[in-house]
Structure formats: C-alpha cells, structure tokens
Amino acid sequence: MTSTSLEYTLVVPASAIDVMGHVNNVVYLDWVQTAASKHWNHATATYFKGEDPNEERVGIKKMAWVVLDHHISYKAEALEGDELVISTFVEKMAGVRSERHTTITRKKDQKLLVTAVTNWCLLKMPEGKPMRIPEEIRILF
Numbered sequence: 001m002t003s004t005s006l007e008y009t010l011v012v013p014a015s016a017i018d019v020m021g022h023v024n025n026v027v028y029l030d031w032v033q034t035a036a037s038k039h040w041n042h043a044t045a046t047y048f049k050g051e052d053p054n055e056e057r058v059g060i061k062k063m064a065w066v067v068l069d070h071h072i073s074y075k076a077e078a079l080e081g082d083e084l085v086i087s088t089f090v091e092k093m094a095g096v097r098s099e100r101h102t103t104i105t106r107k108k109d110q111k112l113l114v115t116a117v118t119n120w121c122l123l124k125m126p127e128g129k130p131m132r133i134p135e136e137i138r139i140l141f
Helices: 025-043
Strands: 005-011 063-074 083-094 097-106 111-124
Touching: 005 025, 025 063, 025 083, 025 097, 025 111
Parallel strands: none
Antiparallel strands: 005 083, 063 111, 083 097, 097 111
C-alpha cells in the first residue's frame, strides 16, 4: 500500500443488508467515506507527527475535509458474507478542493459493484474556513 492509493477488504455484515436483501446504498456511501478517512490517516501519518494514525480524525486540530458532493454509481449488489475490496485514490488537488475516486468490488469474482467520485474541500481548523491545500499535503497523494 502506498500513500497514493489505499485498498482494504471487509466482509459484508448482516447490519448492512436492507429490506431488498442486499447492501443498502447508504452503507456503500459510508464505506466510501471510511476509505477516504483511512487513506488520509495513512498518507499523512508522518506529516502529523505525534498523532495516532489509527485515530479516525488525524490532523483535525489543524485541518479537516468536508464533502462538497458525491457522484456514486451502483453497478451490482453485494450480499451478507461477501468479501469486498474497497480501493481509493485522489485524482487531483487544486486550491481548496480534492477529487477522490473509490471503487468497491466483490473479491471472489472481481465484479465491480460501486464507483464513486467525491469532491472535498479542505478547511483550516479550528476556524472551519476553506484553506489552500499545502504543497506538503498535496505531494503525499
């Protein structure tokens, strides 16, 4: 795993299943956001020295990301017990914005289930005001 991308697997729990018998669309969106958080923590671990990279919100005292929009496409369903591979990378960063791409595939047959593009805005904390992405952060992705 490099800082330019992140991939992890999970097994679909019963709690992710909706009345149709497959993963609820909102759960996929939560996994997209979890992937972004995991990637941020991994890539910025050395930048935010002294902070625990396993914490969900590394660097939150200095900067934070907020979602501007999600574009998500549901291609196929996943069922309880399916092992999924979630992959994410940042396509581009400019000014205060970042464009992140995420895919979710079923491991056993490599079936693409979900694609997502999320646009994020970087905020200077604790003020909560948009800030330009520092070069030191940009090069990590």
